[in-house]
Structure formats: C-alpha cells, structure tokens
Amino acid sequence: MKQHKGRRISGSDRLNKDLSVWSPLGPQYGTVGRAWFALMTEAEKVSDLHMEVKTALTGEHLEKIKNWQKDAYHKQMIGGFKETKEAEDGFRKAQKPWAKKLKEVDTMKKAYHNACKEEKTASSRESSSKLENNNPEAKKKLQEKVEKCQQEVQKTQERYRKSLEELEMMTPQYKENMEQVFEQWQQFEGKRLHFFRELLLVIKQHLDLSSNHKYSTIYHTLEDTLQAADAQEDLKWFRSNHGPGMPMNWPRFEEWSMDSNQTLSQGEAKRKHADGVTQQTEQTSKTSSSVPVPSSLNPFDEDEDGEDEEEPAERSESSPVAEEVTAQTAGTVEKTAAAGSDEEAGNPFTNTNSNPFEDEPCSPCEVCVPVRALYDYEGRGRDELSFRAGDQLMEISEEDERGWCKG
Template identity: 30%
Template sequence: MCACCCPCMAADVLSPGFWEIGHYKHNVRRIKDGIDQLDEYAKMVRERAEIEAKYTKMLQQHSEKWRSYVDRTIPAGTVKTVWNDLVGEASTLSKIHNNVKDQLVNTIVRETAEYRKNNLHTSILKGPKEIREIEDGFEKAQKPWKKKYDKMDDKRKAYYSACRQEKSALVNLQNCQADTSVSQDGASKFRERHEKMKEEVQKTKIEYEKALTSLNEYRSVYEEAMAHVFKACQEKELQRCQFFIEIFKGTQQFLADLVRNNQISGLHQQLEQTLRGSDTESLKRDLHQWSLVNGVESHADWPVFVEYSPEIRNIAAKGSGKDSGGVILTRQITKNEDIPAVPGTATVGTNFDQGKTSPKSSSDSDTNTFDSRKTGPSKYKMQQPPQVVTNWDRGQPAHDSPPLSAATPDSAKYGDFDDFQTSKPATVLYDYNPLEGDEIQLRKGETIEVLTEPDSLGWCTGRKNGTIGLFPASYVQCV
C-alpha cells in the first residue's frame, strides 16, 4: 500500500488526542495534504509523458536515418529485408511510446484535474470550501465543550491554590504553638488565618466538583458532535483514496503495454497483484487504523476529580512565574506534620516553598518564588541541631532558636528586616552550620558584616573573615 493512501502511517500524526481541544487539526491537514498529493501525482505523470515524447522523437529520427541508409546502399535481398525489419521495429516502438504519452496526458492528467475540480471548490481567499466546512464543523462542536472545560480548569486551580495556602497556615500555627514568646493575640491571628483557609478549601472544592460534573454531563453531546464531523472526514478520505487507486490502475495499464513480455512482464504482473489487493476493504482497514489513533476510537484521558495531595510536588525552574498547579519547592526538609511539636524542643520548619531555614510568612509560602541568589540544586538533608523557621522581633531576648513574631503574618517581608542596611556590622544570635557551598558558618556572639538586605526568603549576604556567603537574616542583629 502506498504512503499517499495510508495517512495513518505518517509519523507526525501518530500522537493521540483527537478529543483534546484543537487536536482535530490532523484531520483538516489530511484533507489539505490530499489536495497536494493529487497535484503532485499529475505533475509526475506529465513528466513521464514528456520523457515518452522525447523518446518517441529520438526513435523516429533513428528509424528515418537508417531506413534511408539501407534504401540507398543495401542491395535487395535477405540482408536488406532483415535490416529494414529491425529499422521498422524502432518506428513501431516510437508509435507505441507516442500512444502511451497521449494516454497519460489525455486520460490520467485530465481525470485528475476533473476530480479536483468537482470535489474541491477553491476560492481565492479562503481556500477550498470543503476544508472550511470541515474545520468550521469541528470548531462548532468543540466550542461549548471548551467553554465548560476552561471553567472547570479555573476552579481546579483555585482549589489547589487554597489547599496550598491552608497547609502553609497550618505550619505557621504549629510553629506559633511551639513558641512561648508569641502573645495570645498573635496566636489568635494565626489560628484565625488557618480557619479562614480551611473554609476557603471547602468552598473551592465544591465549586471544582460542580464544574467537573457539568463538564462530564455534556460529554455525550460533545462526543456525538465530534463523531459526526469526523465521519464526514473519513468519507471524503475514502473517496479520495478510491480515486487514487483507479488512476493508479489506469497508469499501470498504459505502461504495461510497453513491457508486457519477457522479463519486464513479470514485474508488471507482480504490480497487478499488488493493485488487485488494494481494494476497498483494505482501504477501510487503513481508515480504521487512523480512527484508532486520531479519531472517535482513540483513547482519551477524560477529566476526573483528583484530590489534592501535598506529596505531589513540582520542582519549578528558577525564576519561573507560572502557576504549575502544584507546591513549589526550593529545599525539602522532611517532618511528620501530623505530630505536634513538643514545647521546649526545636522543630524543623516545613514551609512549602522549601527554602533554607529562614523566616517565611503564609503569604510568601503561597508564591512560586525562589531565592534569586540560590542557583544550586536542592539538598535534602537536615541541619543538626534543627532550627525553628519563624518570624522574630529584634527587641526580644536571644533563645536557642529564633523566636516567632505575630506581627504581619501575611506579609512576604518581615518587619524586623527593615532595620538592616548594607555594609553594617551585626552580632550573631544563634549558631548556624551551612547546608550548601555558598553559605557561611555563624557562631553565637561573633560579629559579621552585613552586605545586603534580606531577600523575600529572609536571606542576607555577609562577609566574615574575608569570606562572602549567605546566611539567615533572623540569626543576626545589627549593631
């Protein structure tokens, strides 16, 4: 089976997705490619006709030249008779090739042009009418489905975002309960924040489920509309392939007249068998294979409700501002979130932005932001001893780990960071051991030079003993 009547075999159309929005384009392109194939086949036949015409002319000149020579120089007799017969073979053969040339031009090329004219009504600006009708039919069938699908997708993103914010608020509340320096008013704010986000999760979940139900209820209508247009595409393709087979047979018959004997005849007999096997049933089998990949019988991953899972984490590229639909991590520190922290015991922060052990508010934890200075890969190891990841007030006395502040819990910047200025000395309040090569070690009581203000994740650049590196801003106090 030739490639032009087996479009299913093309490598660029083997990917599934007929039911996806806009993926009907393969069927539209197949019709456009069919037009090009008709034109190219007519071009090929015309080239062969030109070859036959040139060969006919050369044979005729050859015959006339040597017939004149034989008539003038060869005496009558057996030699002249045989020679004239051989010269006559060239003349007869030229007539045969000239007849093939006429049949190719007057039959194959003409029938191809007539088929194109009758089945593809081309306009000057918008292309063939039949292609526009198919494309408009698919767009009309998909328009209501696309509207409902986009609505469902928006509700899903809102639900996932609420889940991330609720989890972040829970982490801040757990850290607040473990810190005895937090006031009752501050603890109440963290608790209210968490309760508010729990309500938002339930609300967005109901809206997501409702939109998904509406989408699935419309699915049968969508399938019926798409199948109707696809059936029209299949019928047009079957008609085109049947025409191709007919003109192939006609072309073969004309060429077989030249070589219907000796060794070449066997080649054409084999070709005839192949063409006889290229019947309507084989074409239908090809079209069925197309349907399994790019039609109504193809596999589809229909949308279903997917419960939010914090374990499904998506490591985003540096500097990416897109909402990837999952939790954005910069470093993962494992902790059993179901076990509350024991009072008086340092706990490891589990902000979902997975940054270094730095203060992080609930608002900042909901953004897909990375530390602009941190370009190395994330390392999954725990600092010993663990430190609490919290906000803290500069006026509070030093503890074993930075205390938590209730001031502005939803702010991405911490109030105590406003006092930092570049190139200022600062006293180290807590010990810190680096986790990555671009960090510097801190020891409680020593002095360090602060070179930059804290970034959105609470990290500063400083210099100590001639070494420059990153450190948590909450671990020092400016002098």
C-alpha cells in the first residue's frame, strides 16, 4: 500500500508538471482558449483524484491494518509472536504420547533388523564350514551361534510387532488431538483471510477511478467544453477587439489648459531621458519604474490580452494611450529609433504594438543574463511570471528600487 501510494504521488506530480509547462503556452483565445484550458484543468483534477486515492490508502485503512495486527499478533520479548509459539506448543503437546511410542517402534524395528542381519551372517558361516570339512568343535560353535541368532530374531520380532500394535491403538487419539489444535488455528487463519478479503475489496473501490462519479464528470465536462469551441465566434471576437471592428479613438481638437503644461510630449521625454534625467512613477504592479507619456494621436485603445503582459503601461487622464519609458540612472543613453515623429503621430493606424504574438525587440539597456529559479512561484498579476524551482529564465533588466526586474 505504501508503494502504491508512492506511485500515486509520482503520477500526480507528473500531471502537475505538465500542467505548469503547457498551461501558459499558446496564443489561444475565446472558446478555443477555454477548450485549451479545459484540457489543462483535466490534468489538474485527475491529479487531485490521485491524491485522494493516496490519502485513502494511507489513512484509516492503513491504520486499520496496524490495529488488527496489534490485536491478532502479540510480540514476545525474546522474539517472535506469542500466537506462533502457542500453535507450536499445541501441536507438540497433542502428538507427544504418539511421538514417544513412534520412537519406541523405531528402536524395536532397528533391533529386529540387526538381529536378522546377524542371523543371516551366522547361517552363511555355518554353511561354509560344512563345505570346508572343519573340526566338529568349530561346526558345533557355529551351529549354536545360528540358533542363538534365530532366537534373538524371534524375540525382537515379537517386541517390534507389539510396539507397532500399541502405536496403532494410539493413532486415533493422536489424530483427534491434532485435529482439535489444527481447527483452533484454522479459525484464526480464517479470520485473517476474511479481514484481508474485505480490506482488499475496499482498496479496490478506491483504486477504481472508473466507478468514481468525479472521474466521469471530469471528462463529461471536458467533452462539453471542447464541443462548445466555435471557430467563427472566435474570429468574430478577434475582429471586434483587434481588427477593423475594434473601438477607435480618432484625433480631435483639444483645448489648452494648465494641466497640459505638466504633460511631457514624446520627444521631450526622450530628450530628457538621453540627458540622464530619471523619471519614475508609482505603478500598482511590481515591475520596473516607468514614465507615462501620452500619445493622443493613436486612435486605438489597446487594453486587451494581446498586449505584452510583462510590460504594463500607465494611462494618463488626458490621453487614451500611454507609452512606457523605462527609467534609467544618470548617464545612461537609450539609442532608439525616432518613433515619435510627427508623421507617425498624425497617422491614426500607426501602432507598433498591435500584434500580440510578435516578440518585443530587446533594447540596448537590457542585460540578458541567464538565471535559475530557486523556488516555485505563482504570478499574482498579469505582469508577473510563474515558474518552478530549477526553471531557467533570462533576466533582461536590472533590479529596481523594490527588487523587481524584467525577464
């Protein structure tokens, strides 16, 4: 049961590992995205069922076995079990009289066979002396020896037969006594076999996931979710959120106000940044500090899931779209293309981050240092990575004042 528990834990860990590897991957969205995550959820729920089986195997049933063993088998200080010694003593006591008589019969049989052997030898010598024409005195001695051996054979034979008859008379009582002891321990063994049979049936119920309604519900739910995936509905959603049907924010006339003096233009922000001026703003997520710069000429409000989740931007109250500028220390110069030109600002369709599946180019300020995770971490926000201990990551920026970096 303990080994089976280990296999259940190992299987659960493998399912959880597959879930952590495949769950964040893929550009799925909409109904197909829900189908994708439903498949990941299946692994998680099956993993939970394996852990339930593990708990059931090592819970009350294992404790029940220990209690039964403690009640049925009592250990002795000198070693072994009390019940084993009682069984051996019971059989030994039941067969002791018969065994004693059997030993006597074996002794009588041995004496009779030895007497027969001596009688045979004496007869051979007597026959040889008759052929060799020995003196009468020697022949007489050999003849007396033969007669004496014959008498001994007769005597030992009678003793042997008598002992055997006595043993046969004791055999019924011996069989009765042995059967009583046997039945006593047969009942003991029957209780053990019955206990284990019932226990194995209970364990089978825990191991048989096909009879678990939770197990069948997992795949019924999974099939319903997969069948509900609609490609046309997802295409329609993508068109409405990331295509021609998405909400537009066309440029319009804005009246001057005192607040507008406090907002830096894109060009001014880059010039100050190149001169070594550090601009930092407080962000709700734990990421690198950045300066929000308005871009009021961008007609697209792109706040959907397609945006890069690791670099969230702060929105300005006076602008529908804000561009993030990474804060640098004095003396650091960021060499970037002149993306904030007047020609691009006047184009309502200019949007460098409109493709959610396109990798963001690395800037010269990034460090690109390979690092390895020391512990498991689950991201608590859209801008935080999730990883497992031992995963290799790439650090692409220095730590900020709060100890966070990009990767």
